[in-house]
Amino acid sequence: MVTIAIDGRKVKAKEHSTILENTQELNIDIPTLCFHKNLSPFGACRLCTVEVKTNGRWQLAASCTTPVEDGMEIRTNSDKARESRKIAAELLYYRYPTTEAVREIARKLGLEVPEQKDEGHDCILCGLCVRACREIVGVSALAFQDRGLGRDIDEAKIEFNPNSCIGCGSCAYVCPTGYVRMESIGDKRIIWNKVFTMVACSVCGRYFAPEDQLKYISRQTNVPFERLTVCTDCR
Numbered sequence: 001m002v003t004i005a006i007d008g009r010k011v012k013a014k015e016h017s018t019i020l021e022n023t024q025e026l027n028i029d030i031p032t033l034c035f036h037k038n039l040s041p042f043g044a045c046r047l048c049t050v051e052v053k054t055n056g057r058w059q060l061a062a063s064c065t066t067p068v069e070d071g072m073e074i075r076t077n078s079d080k081a082r083e084s085r086k087i088a089a090e091l092l093y094y095r096y097p098t099t100e101a102v103r104e105i106a107r108k109l110g111l112e113v114p115e116q117k118d119e120g121h122d123c124i125l126c127g128l129c130v131r132a133c134r135e136i137v138g139v140s141a142l143a144f145q146d147r148g149l150g151r152d153i154d155e156a157k158i159e160f161n162p163n164s165c166i167g168c169g170s171c172a173y174v175c176p177t178g179y180v181r182m183e184s185i186g187d188k189r190i191i192w193n194k195v196f197t198m199v200a201c202s203v204c205g206r207y208f209a210p211e212d213q214l215k216y217i218s219r220q221t222n223v224p225f226e227r228l229t230v231c232t233d234c235r
């Protein structure tokens with residue numbers, strides 16, 4: 001354990017834990033957009049910025065990616081931290097003015113956000129889908145494209161590999177903006193424009209999982225496919 005001070009309050013923190021993990025323990029409200037507690041931190045949105053004193057100097061840092069150190073002092077609500085978060089929100093809002101998740105954060109951080117007619121569903125490059133696919137599902141069907149040296153950030157996109165995707169839909173569940181669409185029509189599921197055949201539960205008959213996903217689980221666990229064709233409600 002290490003000892004840190006958050007807004008003047010001394011607390012014990014686990015070694016290698018992040019500032020955000022500790023502020024969340026204390027129920028301190030810090031905005032986030034690219035963070036998910038079950039995924040590795042990424043540091044893309046900068047909305048979680050706080051002020052940190054290390055080696056005698058106050059500096060701004062993303063709380064989701066910055067590990068605590070013994071003796072560290074943290075200010076979660078200083079003028080500088082708030083201003084920095086507002087700038088991060090402004091930049092996001094400037095790029096994705098119609099996307100509701102961005103508009104909501106912008107509003108929360110004090111920007112004037114006029115009413116809109118049509119809601120957009122932009123990809124804000126938060127990387128949550130890429131991390132969920134790699135870290136939770138373990139198939140890495142999504143990746144950032146065009147992130148090489150000299151590339152403009154505007155060119156960055158999420159690249160979909162249809163050969164790896166098993167249609168589980170984790171990316172759609174985790175996407176904060178609705179960019180990843182998942183549609184169900186009869187025994188088909190469509191995601192990233194790939195069509196998956198769904199399996200009906202052998203007890204209740206409800207379509208509950210893509211065949212490719214069950215085959216993947218069967219390969220990973222050595223459980224025969226036939227034993228996986230019962231939905232969670234009927235098990």
Ligand code: SF4
Pocket residue numbers: 122123124125126127128129130158171174175176177178179180
């Ligand atoms: S598709 Fe959604 S989850 Fe993936 S990077 Fe874009 S906004 Fe984030």
Ligand code: FES
Pocket residue numbers: 031032033034035042043044045046047048049062063064065
């Ligand atoms: S939540 Fe920390 S940088 Fe996005």
